[in-house]
Structures are given as structure tokens and as C-alpha cells.
Amino acid sequence: MLPLSSAQQRLWFLDRFEQSPTYNAPFAFRVDGAVDVVALRSAVGDVVARHEALRTVYPAVEGEPFQLVLPPEQATVDFSVVRC
Numbered sequence: 282m283l284p285l286s287s288a289q290q291r292l293w294f295l296d297r298f299e300q301s302p303t304y305n306a307p308f309a310f311r312v313d314g315a316v317d318v319v320a321l322r323s324a325v326g327d328v329v330a331r332h333e334a335l336r337t338v339y340p341a342v343e344g345e346p347f348q349l350v351l352p353p354e355q356a357t358v359d360f361s362v363v364r365c
Contacts, residue, residue, distance in 0.1 A: 283348040293346045
């Protein structure tokens with residue numbers, strides 16, 4: 282179990298206090314033409330697999346948070362492609 286840095290502790294507290302994703306950054310992209318959803322999902326998965334920061338979660342045991350870096354096969358990113 283890895284302890285949280287002071288900045289991570291602050292964000293963890295804010296997340297619990299506000300009950301909303303404080304630093305969530307949703308993105309929307311406009312793409313002309315067809316999107317290869319399988320290739321896009323694979324590319325996002327590759328990026329997540331390479332970067333521990335994107336696979337780090339912050340569970341708590343008895344109210345004490347810690348860092349947990351998920352193995353690449355457990356870290357998934359849920360997204361959808363919407364035609365508009």
C-alpha cells in the first residue's frame with residue numbers, strides 16, 4: 282500500500298466532501314468521417330496501459346486512503362461514440 286501525497290490527500294478529501302468529480306475532465310471531439318471504434322478503444326487502452334497515473338485508484342481501508350495502481354488488464358476506460 283502506497284501512502285497518498287499531501288496533494289492526493291486534498292483531492293481525496295474534496296472528492297468525499299463534495300460528492301462530485303472535482304477534477305474530472307470530460308472531452309468531446311468532432312470527427313469528420315467514420316470512426317473505427319475498435320481501433321479507438323484499443324488505442325485508449327494502450328495509453329492507459331503505459332501510464333501508471335491513469336491506472337491509479339484511491340481506495341480507503343477504515344477511512345484511510347492509499348494508492349493502488351491497477352494492472353493494465355484491470356484498468357478500463359468507459360467511453361461511447363455518438364453519431365451527431
